[in-house]
Amino acid sequence: MNGESRVWIVISRPDRLPTAIAVAQAVRAQFPGGVHLLHEHSKWWDHAQWRPYADNLTRFMLSHA
Numbered sequence: 001m002n003g004e005s006r007v008w009i010v011i012s013r014p015d016r017l018p019t020a021i022a023v024a025q026a027v028r029a030q031f032p033g034g035v036h037l038l039h040e041h042s043k044w045w046d047h048a049q050w051r052p053y054a055d056n057l058t059r060f061m062l063s064h065a
Contacts, residue, residue, distance in 0.1 A: 006033030012040075014048030021053060 007027060011020045024035040039045060 004033030005031045006036065007031045008036045008038050010038050014039075014044050014050060017048070017050055017053055 009020050009024055011017055020037055024037060028035045
């Protein structure tokens, strides 16, 4: 472990994505190890309209559980 603080933000539903991005942007300076977004694969995510947020997501790692 490199000792740098990092945070994982778990997104339960696609409609929470805009809020998660806003929070990630607000706290990223406090976590030099990074801010990571995590979601569980589900049919909700398969049908989500998340493309409008693609530019914001490139700043963060979007992981699948």
